[in-house]
Amino acid sequence: MSTDTNLLMGEVIEDPQGQEKDVEQLLVGLLKALIAEQIVQTSQEALLERV
Amino acid sequence: MKASQQSIETQPDSKKSIRCLVIQMARLGDTLQSLMALRAAKQLYPNLEIHFLARENFASAANRVPWIENVITLPTDALLGPVFSGTKTEAQSLVELAQWLRPIADQPWDLIINWSFSDASSFLTGLLPARIKLGYTRRPDGSFAGADGWSQYVQAIIQGNIPQNIHLTDVLTTQLLTALQIHVGDPMPEGNAPVTSKTFFSLTLTEREVAQLAGDSKRKWVAIQLGAGRPDKTWDPKNWARFALSLLKGNQDCGVFLLGGKEDLEREQKFREALNLLVESDSEVSSNPNRIKNGIISFVGETSFDLWASLVSRSQWLIAGDTAAIHLASLLGTRVLNLSVGPVRFTETGPYGNGHYIVSSGANCEGCLSNGTIENHSCQSDLTPEVAYAVWAYAAHEWSHRRQTSLESHFLQLGLQDQLNSVLVYRSKIRPVQEGGGVVYESILQKSIRVTDWSAMVMGHVARSWYCGWVPSIGQEVSREMISPPLVKHLRELEESTEVLSKVCSQAILIGNTLGHRGATLKTPHLMSIQEREELQDLGKKLLELQGLVDRLAQTHPALGAFSKMLAVQMHHLKGTHLGEMGKETAVCYKVLRDGVSIYSAWVKHTLALVRPVALRSSHLNLVETPNISAEKDLNP
Numbered sequence: 001m002s003t004d005t006n007l008l009m010g011e012v013i014e015d016p017q018g019q020e021k022d023v024e025q026l027l028v029g030l031l032k033a034l035i036a037e038q039i040v041q042t043s044q045e046a047l048l049e050r051v
Numbered sequence: 052m053k054a055s056q057q058s059i060e061t062q063p064d065s066k067k068s069i070r071c072l073v074i075q076m077a078r079l080g081d082t083l084q085s086l087m088a089l090r091a092a093k094q095l096y097p098n099l100e101i102h103f104l105a106r107e108n109f110a111s112a113a114n115r116v117p118w119i120e121n122v123i124t125l126p127t128d129a130l131l132g133p134v135f136s137g138t139k140t141e142a143q144s145l146v147e148l149a150q151w152l153r154p155i156a157d158q159p160w161d162l163i164i165n166w167s168f169s170d171a172s173s174f175l176t177g178l179l180p181a182r183i184k185l186g187y188t189r190r191p192d193g194s195f196a197g198a199d200g201w202s203q204y205v206q207a208i209i210q211g212n213i214p215q216n217i218h219l220t221d222v223l224t225t226q227l228l229t230a231l232q233i234h235v236g237d238p239m240p241e242g243n244a245p246v247t248s249k250t251f252f253s254l255t256l257t258e259r260e261v262a263q264l265a266g267d268s269k270r271k272w273v274a275i276q277l278g279a280g281r282p283d284k285t286w287d288p289k290n291w292a293r294f295a296l297s298l299l300k301g302n303q304d305c306g307v308f309l310l311g312g313k314e315d316l317e318r319e320q321k322f323r324e325a326l327n328l329l330v331e332s333d334s335e336v337s338s339n340p341n342r343i344k345n346g347i348i349s350f351v352g353e354t355s356f357d358l359w360a361s362l363v364s365r366s367q368w369l370i371a372g373d374t375a376a377i378h379l380a381s382l383l384g385t386r387v388l389n390l391s392v393g394p395v396r397f398t399e400t401g402p403y404g405n406g407h408y409i410v411s412s413g414a415n416c417e418g419c420l421s422n423g424t425i426e427n428h429s430c431q432s433d434l435t436p437e438v439a440y441a442v443w444a445y446a447a448h449e450w451s452h453r454r455q456t457s458l459e460s461h462f463l464q465l466g467l468q469d470q471l472n473s474v475l476v477y478r479s480k481i482r483p484v485q486e487g488g489g490v491v492y493e494s495i496l497q498k499s500i501r502v503t504d505w506s507a508m509v510m511g512h513v514a515r516s517w518y519c520g521w522v523p524s525i526g527q528e529v530s531r532e533m534i535s536p537p538l539v540k541h542l543r544e545l546e547e548s549t550e551v552l553s554k555v556c557s558q559a560i561l562i563g564n565t566l567g568h569r570g571a572t573l574k575t576p577h578l579m580s581i582q583e584r585e586e587l588q589d590l591g592k593k594l595l596e597l598q599g600l601v602d603r604l605a606q607t608h609p610a611l612g613a614f615s616k617m618l619a620v621q622m623h624h625l626k627g628t629h630l631g632e633m634g635k636e637t638a639v640c641y642k643v644l645r646d647g648v649s650i651y652s653a654w655v656k657h658t659l660a661l662v663r664p665v666a667l668r669s670s671h672l673n674l675v676e677t678p679n680i681s682a683e684k685d686l687n688p
Contacts, residue, residue, distance in 0.1 A: 007200035009233045016180035021191045033171035
């Protein structure tokens with residue numbers, strides 16, 4: 001059974017520094033995701049302590 | 052698999068480095084598993100220049116690895132603490148985050164691998180420029196993407212809680228090595244040395260210093276990691292006390308290192324109280340309690356990574372629940388007895404290497420399934436200290452019995468055979484490359500396999516066919532004796548549904564290809580006749596209906612949920628910008644799915660065929676004897 005190498009090579013970017021992206025949007029997303037992770041972790045720890 | 056292109060212009064034996072950033076924002080256990088995968092890659096591709104990004108609190112292990120070029124720490128507490136306390140706004144923290152990120156983003160990365168598999172890390176990977184990215188990332192429009200096949204497998208199957216039996220270390224290793232082979236070329240031929248080693252880390256403590264801390268150098272030390280990330284993933288301290296007492300009573304040449312962080316000090320206190328009571332009431336040791344107490348040296352509360360790693364390295368065995376310590380022991384080549392309690396999947400995160408033992412409960416645990424809302428964990432009460440000690444004694448003396456004595460006989464000799472009914476015992480083994488490689492956990496008790504174990508085994512095969520282009524003969528790991536009535540019932544219910552699923556996939560391939568063809572024949576993708584538009588809409592609607600059918604099959608048979616989830620992930624990752632392209636990609640996705648379904652279906656048929664009655668013919672007696680009907684009834688509930 002053959003395997004599609006396109007599936008395994010990952011994302012290939014010809015010009016990484018020149019790639020257009022909304023840096024602010026991604027930064028905000030990163031910060032919010034970090035905050036959300038912290039909240040979830042704290043809640044889980046509190047739940048397990050109660051149990 | 053041949054290297055189809057080389058995006059990174061270097062050969063493994065050239066002097067040009069491959070600048071690689073590994074993002075690992077999860078906890079210490081994940082870092083340790085990542086280090087094992089990286090070691091394998093570094094041996095095969097020596098010019099890999101590895102930079103490791105970890106959270107500040109979990110970077111200590113990476114800091115001790117000599118072949119890592121640089122460790123970058125994410126100062127999570129400093130960044131988020133002021134936001135939670137209200138002393139800084141999110142906008143202010145955003146500026147600090149950008150300032151932290153700038154020097155990393157300015158560096159020319161050849162390869163970024165995100166092994167965190169989290170939302171936050173996907174944003175980080177999306178932000179940083181690199182020629183090749185693996186793992187979770189973000190597209191330029193900010194939407195989520197799994198950059199490669201294995202990442203999509205993690206998203207759909209592993210994080211989708213579908214039973215599967217490929218160890219996470221093997222997923223990471225295969226993901227990285229495959230990408231390197233595609234982009235860089237074949238690895239160094241001499242790069243297959245063992246990855247694990249007592250000298251994996253460059254530790255600051257000398258052997259002499261550790262020996263001084265450890266005291267009696269003639270003892271064989273067994274390390275016990277008291278705690279875990281969650282209380283339900285380890286034993287109650289009273290159980291640990293019973294285990295420690297059995298071990299010290301039965302093995303006078305052994306001693307115990309008690310390990311744990313500051314958060315385990317209370318646990319240690321309870322351990323000591325329980326041990327004192329046990330010693331006082333045990334006539335064998337009550338007259339000389341110091342023999343037991345002197346056999347235990349506690350390092351609980353010591354948080355130095357160097358000391359912890361040194362002690363685990365010095366130990367003959369580590370006994371622990373699902374905790375980072377088992378990965379540390381795996382890296383250092385210390386044998387592990389993993390007491391697999393709590394909501395864990397040891398097939399994914401168990402000890403890695405040859406000769407480790409895993410003991411788990413044989414029954415479903417309501418506490419584990421409730422995700423913390425139910426206090427009682429039957430998985431903990433099933434796994435008694437007596438059982439754990441007996442398994443350890445068997446494993447520790449393999450050199451004498453060479454496993455010619457079965458575990459069942461060993462338990463019979465100890466009078467504990469009844470307790471074996473409620474547990475499962477496995478031994479880890481690294482498969483030869485020609486058998487697929489990676490770690491596998493072989494049951495050493497003659498018991499029938501559970502539905503989840505069967506499903507996990509099959510899913511592992513499907514994954515290997517999808518991403519490694521390799522699959523062994525169907526069913527070679529299953530024999531008639533292993534098959535139970537519940538498994539037969541489950542597979543009979545599944546048999547027809549897998550056939551239906553295969554037909555749905557075939558239909559979707561046809562429609563996808565038709566859509567692709569129709570889309571390709573349009574003069575422009577934006578202008579078309581009303582008839583063409585209606586035809587394309589109709590085809591699209593049919594594809595949606597078929598996807599809905601796959602979801603409904605999965606709802607009826609949760610075992611088929613793997614395919615429903617994988618389909619959803621694949622549909623999310625369609626790359627085409629025009630209808631024709633997306634139609635063709637959809638057809639390819641369903642073809643991959645159908646290949647997986649056909650392997651699943653073959654496994655179902657093979658397993659059911661194993662339990663069909665077998666006619667025996669005897670030439671002396673000239674009889675055709677069918678196996679006894681009661682045995683048939685046993686297999687047919």
